[in-house]
Structures are given as structure tokens and as C-alpha cells.
Amino acid sequence: MISSDQICRCSWVDLSKPDYVQYHDQEWGIPVYDDQHLFEHLVLESSQAGLSWYTVLRKRENYRAAFDQFNPQKIAHYDEAKIEILMGNAGIIRNRKKIEAIIGNARVFLQIQVEFGSFADYSWRFVGGQPIVNSFSASDTWPTTSPESDAMSKDLRKRGFKFFGSTICYAHMQATGMVNDHSLECFRRQEIIDSYK
Template sequence: MPAARRIDTAKPRCAWCGTDPLYMRYHDEEWGVPVHDERKHFEFLILEGAQAGLSWITILRKRENYREAFAGFNPERVARFGKREVARLLKNPGIVRNRLKIESAIKNARAFLEVQDEFDGFDKYVWRFVGGKPIQNRRTHMKQIPARTAESDALSKDLKKRGFSFVGSTIIYAHMQAVGMVNDHVTGCFRYKQLTRR
């Protein structure tokens, strides 16, 4: 495994990532970067659902455990999970051992595959909700960032209609931020300009 690059702590960042190196690296390298990879979309759906009621840093610290427990975030494999796998996951201390969240991840894998079939990819389906390109917000302070938007309301409603769970509008807005469907880096953050140039 290659050594992690050194983090320049002097760069101006969004305040939410604090000084935790894992959080800072996630902020610098992933958050807000447009995702067009099917497995990455599925990964964030599982992780955002697991995060409900918890802090995101808690989930980031368990991310590798989730990757191992959920078959490398392969939706085809997770969709085949049954009672034996649920029982195994409920005993896994490396993930959030919540039956509803575990069963939701399996249910969502099945719904994810149906969306892939219908739209020739989950990516094509999900990006329609923002017109195919990232919404570039111009927020100067964290307090200006909403917990949900009209777009997340619409996507959440449609996902629920398609059988997904743990996809409330707040969770879905966090997903949209994570996969770069919206750029919510504050304007003073060094990543803001980088992501608006894409």
C-alpha cells in the first residue's frame, strides 16, 4: 500500500473537516469531486445510510471494514446476501451493527441493480437530478449550507418510490455533496476553485 501523501495543514479548508488527518484527506481528495463510477456511487449510498444519526468521521474510520464486510461494495454480490450474511454482519464490530441499516444496504443493492438496468447505469439515473453537471454553489460560511434542497427532495422521493431505504432528503443531500453533484466547498476553501474549474 503506497504511503499517504503529506497533508498541507496550512491550506484554507471547510471548517467541518477540522484537523483529523483522515477527515482532511477525505475533504481534500474526495468530497465534492464528481463521481461517475457505479461502485463508488453504491459505496456512498451504503456509507451515507450507515451514517444516519452518527458522525461522518465515525463512518470514515470504519470505511475499510465496510469495504471488506460488503464485498468491496459490489452491488451484485451484496444483493445476494441473505439471513446468514445478516447474522455475520451483526457480529462484525468493525461496522455499525444496526439490523435496519444492514438490511437496508442489502435491499438498496437490489434496488440499485434495478435502476442500473432501467437507466443503463445508476450514474446516468442520478445525475439527471442536477441536469447532468454539478451545481456550483457560492457559500461563504458553513451556516449557509442547507441540510436538504429541492433537488435532494426530488431524488429522495424517487429513490423511495424505487424501493430504497435510509434515503431521506438529508441523507441524500449529503450523498450529493460527497459525489460532487453539488459543490458545497465554501468559497474560501482551496478546493472550491479547483472544483469550479472542472
């Protein structure tokens, strides 16, 4: 897809939505090793289940305010009273099961940090510690899962993670740069590859 400034981007980017373009250009596919940033993505992506990513992206700042800046230590201690407050917050997706999952996932996240030293060390081992670089054209049918996302999702679900099937896990891997799925035509693909060096 060609934008008005003649830059080629991935075909999924809606050029009429500046925040979507900014997310693609400045965030999607860049490797993330910071645990709090990874947890933020886990919260948002698990909230996405059954919805479009843009629906969640537009609510990101509301989630940040509602969930203590995505601080897993604080979220892990949320109680029923806090759940009721969150259920009354129109700025987030008011699905009780998803809210409860965020709290439960925070607790599992902290357990993983203790076991592996960091969540980054845990998650990046599923891709051998290095980004997987795919070579898809804009016209190709892109995968929605991979053997790596299958394995990570299965392990997280075994540990108690909710709303994190292989499709959501693969989206997480794409977003956090564990997988570089920028299309061959996209200007960001090579820029991100060059940043690995």
C-alpha cells in the same frame, strides 16, 4: 479555517484528524460517475443516518471488507445467514435495519442500472447532468437539503430505498460532486470547478 500549512479549508474539517482532512482534500465534492463508487457512497451514507459522518468514515475499510468491496451484485444476494455474520462484525455499525437496508438498496440499485443504463445516468439527471456550484461563505448557514435532494430521495424511496431521506441524499450529492459546496474561502472550491472544463 486555516490549517498549519496556511491552506483555507471548509470550516467543518477537523484539522486534528488527518483522515478527515484527506477526505476533504482528495475526495469530497469531486464528481463521481463510476457506479461502484457511487454505490459505496450510498452504503456509507445510508449507514450514517443518526450518526456523524466521521464515525462512518473511520469504518470505511471495515465496510469494504465486510460488504465484498461494495459490490452490489454480491450484496443483493446476501441471506439471513450473512446478515447474522454481519451482525457479529464489530468493525461496522451493527444495526440490523441498516444492514437489511444495504441489501435491499443493492437490489434496487441493480434495477435502476437496468432501467437507466447506469446508476450515474439515473442520479445525475436530478442535477441536470452538471454539478450545482453553490457560493456559501464559511460563516453562512449551509442547507441540509435541496429541491434536487428532495426529488432524488423521494424517487429512490418510492423504488424501495431505505435510510435515504433528503438530508442523507444531499450529503451524498455533496460527497459525489453533484453539488459543489466547498466554501468560498476553501482552496478546493476553485480547483474542482476548474476540473469541470
